[in-house]
Amino acid sequence: MKIKKRRLSALAVLALTASVALTACGSDDGGDDGDDGGSGGGGGGGSSSITMIPKSLGNPYFEASTAGSQRAAEEFGGQVDEVGPTGDAGPDSQVPFIQTATQQGVGALVVSANDPTALCDSIEQAQDVDIKVVTFDSDTECRDLFVSQADAQGIATKQIELIADQIGGAGDIAILSAAANATNQNEWIGLMEEDLEANYPDINLVDTVYGDDDDQKSFDETAALLRANPDLKGIVSPTTVGIAAAARYLSTSEFKGKVALTGLGAPSQMKTFIDDGTVTAFALWNPDDLGYLAAFAADALVKGDISGEEGDTFTAGDLGDYTVGADGVVVLGDPYVFDSSNIDEFDF
Amino acid sequence: MSTLEKTPSAGPGSAPRRGPDLAKVTGDLLRSRELAVLVVLLLLVVVATVKSDGFLSGDSWRDLLLTPSILLLLAAGQMLVIITRNVDLSVGSTLGITAYAAGDLMSSGSSPWVAALGAVALGALLGAVNGVIIAFGRVPALVITLGTMLAFRGILLHWAGSDRVNAGEMDPGFLDLGTAQVLTIPVLTIISLVVVVAVGYYLRTSRGGRELYAIGSDPDAAALFGLPIRRRVLGAFIASGALAGLAGVFWATRYGGVSSNAGEGIELQAVAAAVIGGVAIFGGSGSVWGAAIGAFLLVTIDRVLPILGVPDFYQQAVVGALIIGAIVLDRVLASRAERRLAVEREVAP
C-alpha cells in the first residue's frame, strides 16, 4: 500500500537528519567557548576543571567575568568552561547545567545564582560527589564559598553617596532593579534603605521598579518612573543592564540633565552617556577581576589549600592574598568609581 | 484546528435588497469591531489623563505614540498571514535576528540606510523560508513557524553569543531617528502608520489583496476558482518577515542596543493584537486598521495600568482577559447576526 511505504521512508529521512545534525555538533568543538567538554576527573592535585554558570548567556558583564576566570585558569593551569541558560533567567533554568556538571564530575562550580534557594538541591547533589561550589556576584545559602565583588554594605553606601551628591542631598529618588527575586539586588536595596533613613533624612525613596535585566523592560520602566513621579530627582540602578537602558532613555528625553542617574554600570556601555553628560559618575568593580578571584578561590578549594572556614588565606595571582571572612565570604575590594576623568582607561 | 461552520444553511425563498444607503453604511461602521476597540482605547487614554495630568504632555505623549510603533508593524504582518487561515509564530525571532544584523552592519561601518535595507531583506528571506515550506509542503503553519522560531532564535544566540550591539557602536544619526519627532509625532510612528496604510491599501484595492481574503474565507472555493494559492501564501509570509525585519530596525534605533533575547515573546502579542482588533483567527475577515488599533490598545494598557493603580505584575492578566473578551464578543455578535438573517429569510415572501 502506497501510504505504508511512504512512512517507512519517512523513518529513513528522520534518522538521517538527526544523526547528521548530531555528528556535526558532536565533532564541532561546541562553538566559540574554548576547548572540548570537561576533561573530567577533577579532585585533589593536578589541573582542576571549573564550570562557570552565569545568570544567563548574552550579558556582557558576565562575559567579562568569564574572561577573567579563564585568564586565572591559564595561570594556575586549570581550565574553565562557560555554560548557562539562554534568554530568560528563570529560577529553574540554571539547574540542568549544575546537574550536567555533576555528571561530568568537574572539579569546581562557579555560579552566579538567579535565586537564593532554588539551586540548593542540585548544589547539594554536586557537593555529594565532592565538587567544590563557589558563588560569585549573587549568593545562595548552600555553597562552600561566596566571592563578593564588594561587601554589600560598601556597595550600598557608595551608591547612596554618589546619588546624594549628584542631587544635592535632598529630593525624591527611585531604584530600577533587575529581576524581582535577585538575591544581591534585594540585599543592596535593603541596605540602601537603611542607609537613607540613618544618614539622609531629606532624601526619600519613592518607588522601586524591576527591569528583569531586559533592555526593553528596563527602558519602559524608566519611562513609567519618570511619568509617574514628575518631580523625581534621581534614579539608582544597581545593575549594568538597567543603568544602560535608563541612560539611553534619559539621553533622549526632556529629563536629561534634570534627573541624576547612577548605580553599577559597565564602562564600555556607559561611555557615550558620560560623554553627553546624562550620567556624571557611577560605580562598579572590575568583573574581570571578580572572575579572576572566583577562579582562584575555586582552585584553592579544589587543591585543598583552603576549606572555606573563616581565617583561611590564599593567593589570587597578581591580585595578591585574600582571607576568607565571616561565614565564608571573600571580598574583592571596594567598588571603583568611574567618571569622565577615568572612563577611557577601561575597555570591559 | 476544529472545523468552524462558516456558511449558515440558507432557507428557501429570497428577499429583494434595497440599494446601499447612508444609514446602512454607518450602521455597519457602528457595529464594526474596529470602532469598538478604538472607543476602548480612547476611554483608556481619557481615564489616564484624568488620573495623572502629565499623561499627554511632553515625553509621555511621545512615548504614547512611539512605543506601539514596533507592535504595529508586527500586527500588520501577522494580520496578513492570519487572513489566509495561517499564523506566524517566528516573527519574534526574526525581529531579534534582523535587529542584531542592523546593529552589526552599522558597527562595522556601513551606513544606516544600508543596514536598514539589509535587515528588511533578511527578514523577507526568513519569511520566504516559512512561506516555501508551508505553501509548497502543504503543512500546517503553526508547526512550521514554531520550529523556525526555535531555529532562528538559536541561530541568533549562536551568532551573537554574549556579545551585544551597544549604543556607541551605532551611527548617532540613526539613534536620533529613534526619538525624532515631526510636529510632536514620532518619526517611527509615522513610518509605521504609512506602512499600515500601504498594507490596507494593498488589501483593499489590489487583486492580490482580495485573493488573500478569498483564500482564508474558503480554501476549497479558492482552489475551485483557480486562484494562485501558493504564490499568495508565500507572499504573505515574505511580507510578514519583511515587516518583522523593519520592526527589528525600529527596535535597534528605539532601544539603542540589541541583545540576543530581543523580541522574545512578542509574537504572541502580535497575534493578540490582531485577534483583539477583530481579525478572525480562521481567516477571511478583519482589517489592518483593526490590527493596528489592537496593537495600540495592547501597548497603551501596559502604560495605563500602573497609573490606574493596578500593580504591573497583573498586566498580563488584563491582556489575557481582553483577548478572551474580544473573541467571546465576536462569537456573540456573529451568532446574533446569523439568527437575524435566518429570521429575515423566514419573514420574506
Added chain:
Amino acid sequence: MSTPTIDRAVDERTYASYARPLLWRLVATREFAVFALLAIVYVYARGSIVGFDGPLTIYFLFLESAPIMLLALPMTLIIITGEIDLSVASTMALTGAMLGIAYTKWDLPFLAAVGVAIVVGLLCGLVNGFLVAYLKLPSLAVTVGTLALFRGLAEGFLGTESISGFPERWTDLLKDRIGGDSSYPLFVIPLAVLAIAFGVLLHFTTFGRGVYEIGLNDEAARFTGVDIARTKLILFMLAGGVAALAGIYQSLYTVARGDSAVNLELQVIAAVLLGGVSIFGGRGSLPGVLAGVLLIAVINSAMRLDGVRGEVTEIVIGCLLVASVIAPTLLTWISGLVPGRVPRPAAPPSVGTTPEPPASGGSSLKS
C-alpha cells in the same frame, strides 16, 4: 417490549482481522520511526559523548524532563481531537504559586495545599474547556488568551516573592531513587502510572475511540452518539489537573515563582508533534509521544554534556520538528521526480485541507 430478532445465522464470511502481518504493522508507523531515532541517538550518545554513560545521566534526565512528560500526556489527546492548549505552562506556574500561597500564607497542611493547587488547575481547565467546547471558540485564540491571563495571575499573586519553604519530607521524596540507589528517581513511578492511565484511556476505552473520531470527522462522531462537547471539556480539565501536578513538582523541585516554566508549552507541543501526532487531529499514539519527549530530553542532555551551547540544541530541535512534519510530503515529491512513475492526479492544491476523491453522485443539498 421485544426487539425484533434479526436472524444472524447466515454463513459466516471469513474476515481477517488485519491486512498486514504484525511485524509489518509495527514497523511501518511513525511511532516506530521516532523510537528508532531515539535508540540511534541514545546509542550514539553513549558511545561518543564523555560522561553520558555515567549513573547520573538517566537520573537527571528524568528529573529535568518530568514536567514536559507530564504535560505531554493530556496535550496528546487534545491535539488528536484537532484542538490545542497553549496555556498549560501558565497553569503550571499559577498552580505552583497557589501551592506556595496555600502552604505558607494560609498555613494549610501540605496535603491540603496540594488539594488547593489541583482544584485551581481543574478550574483553569474548566475555563478553557467551557469556552472551546460549549461556546465553540477556536482553541488557538482562547488558549493564547488564557496563557496571558493565568501567567498574569501567577505573577500578580507572587510578585517579587519566591516560596521554597516546603516540608523536607516532600522535597526529599522527590529526589530519592527507586530502591535506594537505582538511577531512576522515585517520581518516575507516579509518572509511569499516569502515562499508562492516559495510554489506556486513549487506546483501550470508548472515550479514546471518541477522541480519535472527533479528530478525524467530528460530524460523523456526533451521529454515532459521541458527546463532543463533554469529551473536549473533560480533556481540557485533565490538562489543567495534570498541569497542577507539574506545578507542584516544579515548586518542590526548585521554587514557586511567578516566572517559572516560561515557554514550556512550546517544548511540550514540539515533543508531541515529534512523537508522530498530526496537528490536524485524528492521528497519533501515546507511546510515540513518550518517545518524542525522551528524544528531546536525550538530545538536550547529550549536547549539554558535550559542551554544546544551549542555542545550538534549540536549532537542532527546531529543525527536527520541521523535518518530522515535512518528511512525508518531501518524500512523495521526491518519489514523484523518479522517472517512470505515474504522476498522481493533479488534486486541487488547497492549503491545509487534505483533498479526497469525491464520491460519485453529488450529495444533494439538504437545507
Added chain:
Amino acid sequence: MVLELADVRKSFGAVQALRSGSLRVEAGSIHALIGENGAGKSTLVKIVAGVHRRDGGTFRFRGDDVDFGSTADSKGSGIAVIYQEPTLFPDLSVTENVFMGRMPLGAGRRVDRAAMHTEVEGLFQRLGVHIDPRRPARGLSIADQQIIEIAKAISLDAALLVMDEPTAALSGVEVDRLFAVARSLRDEGRALVFISHRFDEVFDLCDTVTVMRDGAYIGTHQIAETTVPALVAEMVGREVADLFPKTEAAIGDVVLSVEGLTSAGVFRDVSFDVRAGEIVALAGLVGAGRSEIARAVFGIDRYDRGTVRLDGANVRPGRPTVAIRAGMAFVPEDRRQQGLVVDSSVAHNVAGVIRTRLSRLGLISTAAENKAVRPWASRLEVKTNALDMPATTMSGGNQQKVVIAKWLATEPRLLIIDEPTRGIDVGTKSEVHRLLSELAGQGLAVLMISSELPEVLGMADRVLVVCEGRITAELDRSEATPETVMAAATGTTPDRIHLEHDTEMVQEVTA
C-alpha cells in the same frame, strides 16, 4: 457543435466512476443529462470543469481538443459550471465573488470597483433580480447564490453553461425565474447542460436529453420524441416492477409517535406515527426539511416545541445518546461526511455505536470489536479483505453497507434511513431494498427519507409528503401516485403537474 465528449473514462483508486461517458451539445440549445445517482454525471461535469483530468476518451470544445488541468483553464476557455451548492466566499462582497480571480484593474493597478459594481448591477437587472452587489455573500439564499453564479457565467461570456441539479432547493417562483433566464441565454446562442431528477422540469425546459447509467452513455433523444417511462427504463436498465420486492408485513403497534414538532424557520407542527413492521416514507423536494425532521427526532438538532415518544416513552431532545439508548438508529444522508469516519477501519466503524455495550468498565479491545463485528459484516455482505482496512478504500455501495451494519448491530426498535440508495451501484441498491423489506417483515419500524419517486412509491406502506417544513399529505400505499405525491410536494394542485407520461409507469409499480 459546442461540446463533444466521446467514451471518457475516469476512476478513483478501486472505484471506477466513469466507464464511457459521451455527450454532444449544440450551440443555442438546452441539453438535459439524466441518470440515477452514481451514474457518473457529476464526474463527467467535473472533468468538463477541469476539477479532474480524464483517464481516456476524447474531449472537444468548440471544435478543438482540450485537456483542462485546472478550473482556471476551463473557465478561461468559456465554460461555466454551477454546482448544486455554489462555492462562494462568505466574507467577500457579491461583486468580488463574481469577479474573483479576474478582477479588472483601473488606474494605478487598483481594482476598478466602480466598473465591477455597474456591470454586476447590469447583469442582475437583466436577470430580473434585486441583489445589493456590495453586501457580503454570507447569508444569501441558495437561489440568490445560483443567480450570482449565472451572472458570473454571463460576465465570463461563457459559451457553455452546465447546471448540476440547480432547482433542488428552489421554490416554484424561483424555478420559473431560473427557467426564464436559461431560455434567454439559449436564445443568445449559448449552450446549456441541465442535470436534474425531475422529469417535469426536463420536459418543460430542455430540447434534447442524454441518458447515462452505471458510468456509461446509453442514448440521446429529442425531448419531443421520447416519453418518461422510456427514459426511466433506459435510466434504470430493467423493468421498474422488479426493482422493489416489497413483501407484505404484519403491521404491529405504534413504535414512534411525533406530535407538534416545531423548529423556527425549519419545520412547523409535524406529527406522525410509525408502527412496527411498517415502512413510512418522507417524500418531498430536496430542501423541504425532511432531513431536519429526522435529525430533530434523533437528537442531532434541537427543536423548539413538540414531543417525540418511542414505545410510549418520552425521548429527551438534543442528545443522540438518549435516542440510541431508547432504541433508535439513524443512517444519515451523507455517507462520507456523517455516516462514516472514512479514515478509521471497517471494524471501528461498524462497532462505532455498540462499543459501549462491548466494553467492561469502559475498557474495550480490538479483538472484542472484531468478534462482535464479523457477523454483521457478513450479514450485510460487506466486501473487504481485512477488518482493519480504512473505509476510504471501499466503493460507495460497500460503505453504505458498513453504515447500515453499524446501526443494525444495535438491534434497534426504529430505523431512520435518509436516502438509503443514493450514489450506490444498482446491484447493491436492490440488496438494500431487499434488506429493508426483510427487516420490516421481522417487525422493525422504518422511517425512510427518499428523493427518488420510484423508491418512495415502491417501498413505502405509507407516504408522508413534506413541503416547506410542513406535512402536506399522508397517502396510503394505494393512494400514492406520482401526481398526488408531486402535487403535495410542490404545494400545487395535481392537474398542474402534467405527468400523464408517467401513467403507464405508475400502473406497473402499484399493480
